[in-house]
Amino acid sequence: MTDELRPQDGYSSQSQPVNPELEATRELLPAYALGTTDPDETRMVKEMLTRFPHLIYELEVYQDMRRALTFSAPTVEIPGMAKSRILSGLLEATAPSVAQSAAPVRGSAPTPPPSGGLLDRLWRLLGGSPDTPAMLRLSPALAALAVVLLVASNLYWSGQIQQMREEQTLLIALASQQDTLLTLVGSGQVHRAELAATPDGTGVETVSVVWNPNAEIALLYAQELPPLASNEVYQVWFIRGDQPVSAGLLRVAEDGTGSLLLRSPEPVGNFDIVGITVEPSTGSELPTSAPIAAGELRA
Template identity: 30%
Template sequence: QYQAISDQLLHSVPVVEPPAALAQQLAATLEADASRATDHGHGGIGRSISSASSPIPPNATRRTWALGARRFVKRSKFQIAAAAILALLVLTNILSFTQIRSLQTMQTRLWQQISSEQVTQQNMVQVILATYDTSSFEVAAQDGSTAHAYVEWCPQTYTVLVEAGDFPVLSPDMTYQLWLIRDGQRTSGGLFTVNSWGNGSLVMQLNEPLDDYDAIGITPEPAGGSNGPTAPPVVRKEF
């Protein structure tokens, strides 16, 4: 009974034609839904493949390669320049170190030679003084200090050996100078230096006996010596 009533109501409703615009809008909506469903079914792969398959400009690869090459060349030039500068600095340091070592070696050999010659000269003087009769005396300080000089000489050969002790240590630009005094005139007998203990020596070979002079004295002078004394004597003795 209910089925019959529902069928009767369905067929009793009049048929109405929809507007044309509504039909077009509905058709467009259905087409859009179908398109979205298709895209969703393929996922992003279809879009990626479509995008990736787009044609590449023919010059793009060459431009990319050229840009990379220029960057590589610039980077290589900078690295080569830095390496060259570093190598130059290392080479300069090596050469400087080698020159310093060479100069130090030469200086050591020179000092050894000088010391050897001084020792040889003193040994020869010692032989001479031991062979002949000699005279000796001590030259005392003038200011009451402990500085002194021991003088030994040979009247036959006029060879003189002076050994200084407890002398003040001088700066490198100063030296000690021995003076032989006669009639107020001072003649240089030679230069010598002292070590850190204030000890030094001087060998003189005179042309006349030492006691022909009136006095002997030793003063500090600029390196290289002076024409006459420029400072008070450290030690002095009148004959």
């Protein structure tokens, strides 16, 4: 009959529990499937499995769940630099204990190689006792895994945040320059100058400057400027007579394009020429090289 409980399940025909050990074993099955029971609990479960074979089916359910959980976690690739630092740290931390354990002791028999699974060998390498319960043995491995994942996650998100900050800075700069250009154009007194390449400006293509004679700012836009060494930068100058005044440092992208909001201590219309030179990466108080491009500021 389907409603009748079988005596071998640990219940009488009146559905009263008659074997508390059976219920205790059922409670241990999840831990046994994970391998975290202590020696006494393990012996008890094995004994009860022989006495009550139907518990094997319940155990298989927990084992299937364990396997599913094991392979459900996504694989995380640790960045190369982080992986190198972690492995170097582990090698440095374990090198003394490994060397000490490998050194022969006078008058003592050679130490046999460690037995057991990979987790047991790792546990012994870390100085753990072989009598430590399995649950506690998992702690160092889980802690190490958590540290590795945390480092990888922090590095990933740190890179993402840095990239977002750089993009935000670029957008703010572009928005500021766009507002400046709109202000210059809206004033009705906007002028534009095309800078011509000089004999020292091989490879210079297009450099334009938009300015208002009465404003103390101007906007420069360049295309296909030759690439510079890492210790060099383009510097823009407003020139009146033979007196140059720095208007800012121009850094270009890999394709040679760049833009710069030029700043002047006085109205731009007071100057005669705008020019570009190649200077050290920190800039110069006065030009140290001949201009590669120059143009007249004609109102």
